[in-house]
Amino acid sequence: MAQVKKSGNFQEAHLARVLVTGGAGFVGSHIVDGLLENGHEVLVVDDLSTGARSNLPANAEFVDFDVANDGFVSVVKSFGPDVISHLAAQSSVPVSMSDPNLDARVNIFGGLNVIRGAIEAECEQVVYVNTGGALYGEPEYLPCDEDHPIRPISAYGLSKWTAECYFRTMLPDSIPLKVLRPANIYGPRQDPHGESGVIAIFLRKMLRGDQVTINGDGEHTRDYVYVGDIVEAHEKVMKHGESLVVNIGTGEGTSVNEIFRRLQEVTGYGEPAHYGPPRPGDVRHIALDASRARRELGWEPKVGLIEGLKMTAASMRNADE
Template structure:
């Protein structure tokens, strides 16, 4: 079918673009390359069923591209994805994540798109979790503690209402912390990529706070699988996680083991504002709605990432 992917040149989006093409779909990508790269799409350049438009999702141009493509399904991944940037510039965060999402939704509704699948954030929309609530289920209240989490929650709610008022099918995939090849080693939300890059270069890793902050880490191929399944099934908010907590300290130890560095150099900085303390996401609804389960254990995913990075030049810095 005809699939349009916003943010299709980014870390997750480029993997999804490749997988959608491999599944036989006609794929059009919208990306402004603010974080995505041409290199991420190098392997599919010239593909007969692939098209790329370089534009910002907040602009009329993006709406025109979507209208011309008339996709049956939109996979909406383009976003401002930094918690700390959202705290420093909530207007920029809202412009991209709220107004940009509205621009895409409105264009999709006008051209008769059947379904929109939205990349939400399981790590931020719930806010601070009580230990007794872990792993978190979709029924729990949403209380974001950052503007990024708030904008993602707003995106979910706009999508829900568009579905009810405009008849568009929808799924909001609340992603855990995604990691894997192509993750930006300088990125705000990519502690696995940052640590792996620095350990392989023999550099010191920075841990914010005591290192016992936890996240639910899910490998990028598992996330891509969830998006592809959501094209034809699933409705509403669906967690995409493993149900397991992994601390920042555990991440560093796992990277060290995979890289054969028993005690990676590290230092502690103050904890960052707006960061939730503990997160894990129940995958039960994903199993029921998407017939999806995570396949890649954390240690296996880290080993794969280390092996991948060792086969290519590491970025400077």
């Protein structure tokens, strides 16, 4: 297998052995699909606490394992990856606020195990999928670029940032670190039963004719990016030769009320929204400046919001049939 030692750069015909943590989850499974389609050899490590084996194609090698357990390093060394793509996470803001110990165990101690595994297996690069939506806190300016002050207001944002700091500090220079800071990701396979992912949650309720609850007044805004655009960013950052931190987003904020109205149009749902109390730890407004990703990676979002909502709704309808 053609490889580029210690460069972290897999250009053109240079394919990689990639270990994907959290690869059976919503975002991770799409990244696994992209890696396999591009010819990479993939091992998925996931404890299925929120992911599902059914999200993965039959030709994806799979190990059921918790990344925060000590034995993870042995799993890494046994596979011998060129790249570790780290997506395993506790990603719910409400859960992080109610159980910060669980959040820290998965997001911080899991990250430390990835660092150990990457060093002991002599990996050629690590891709860390952080958060952009929960990292910067209440913004001083919009859209936020990568130099915006980092001051998360949720335990989730704090733990994801802490893990990034550990990666930056503890990985040797010989292992390039590629950090993606995505906005709010949506698309097919997102769990509509979870605590996060307002589009999937609203869609499921609308398609079943159930009442939709908006937390707060609905005027809080998010930057919504389609999961297929995240897959493209992941492939491009793997091919980038040096360590890099990039936001991945559209630069535009959309209110939850607007998402509700757009989904009404897509689904034909005619009931009004019900309004509940705001959730602790949620920022009021966020949008990400992805100029660096455009400049360094040649990446830009390709799927507009309306098109993405339609594709997500169609996928959910098909899954329910």
